[in-house]
Amino acid sequence: MFKWFSRSRGQATPDGDIDCGEPEAEPAVEHQDEDENGRAVVPEFRGLKDPASATETQMLLALSWSKRWHGNHELFNEDIALGVLASCLKGEALRSNQPDREVIRMAVRALRSAGTRNRAYQVRGAFPWMQLRLGPQEDPCRKARSMSGKIISHDQYPSIPLPGCTASECRCWVRSVTTSEKAKGNG
Structure with missing residues (x-):
């Protein structure tokens, strides 16, 4: 789906730059499954424990899932939405007049839920x-x-x-x- 999924770190990009990539504990796993209502099932974000440290790849996947969950509408501006999502994950409030507010808010919920799930998995003995x-x-x-x-x-x-x-x-x-x-x- 995204170019950087198929390119390994250290390889040259098409424009000649070296792709250093972003370190991830484990890659996000995208589900194409839909539930009984035809809505997209939230992807797994393995290894993500702190949503504020989500990689760009994980944030893009969360936005992509949230768009599908909300009915496949296009984002007003994906770069702006990505920046707003990163700010929200670090604790900033989402403006009430923010375009694509619902999509960004559900992407935040998906990443926070994944962080909670992954932290809970670590302490499942207790x-x-x-x-x-x-x-x-x-x-x-x-x-x-x-x-x-x-x-x-x-x-x-x-x-x-x-x-x-x-x-x-x-x-x-x-x-x-x-x-x-x-x-x-x-x-």
Whole structure:
């Protein structure tokens, strides 16, 4: 899909420059799958633990997925959207009049969710259970309402947004739960 996926580091680019690439723990894995509603399923961003350190490749993949999730509309300006996404991942607020606000916001959610998922995978021995929580939203999707509050094993951790989500913007999140917390019923 992108040129730099097929070119290894250190090779010359078509214009003669040396491509130093960007170091990644592991490359992002793009899914072409769609859920039962025809929406794109969020890609995996293996190795990403801190969304603020996402590579340009990972951010472009998140924007590409978010465009497909929102119905394949074109970005106002991809370079500007990439810069705004990078700023948002570092903690800056997204302006209310920002073109493509929904696409950028869902790309931020995808990268943050991937970071949470990858960090949770590291500590799954201490926190083997997960609990889906509804974020602040007026009308969460039916799938999220049915799963809200349920404690599931780490191996069944869902991608956020949930496959089958019908909300225009998913705000669900997942919380880690210990075995003793699950046994007490506090989860």
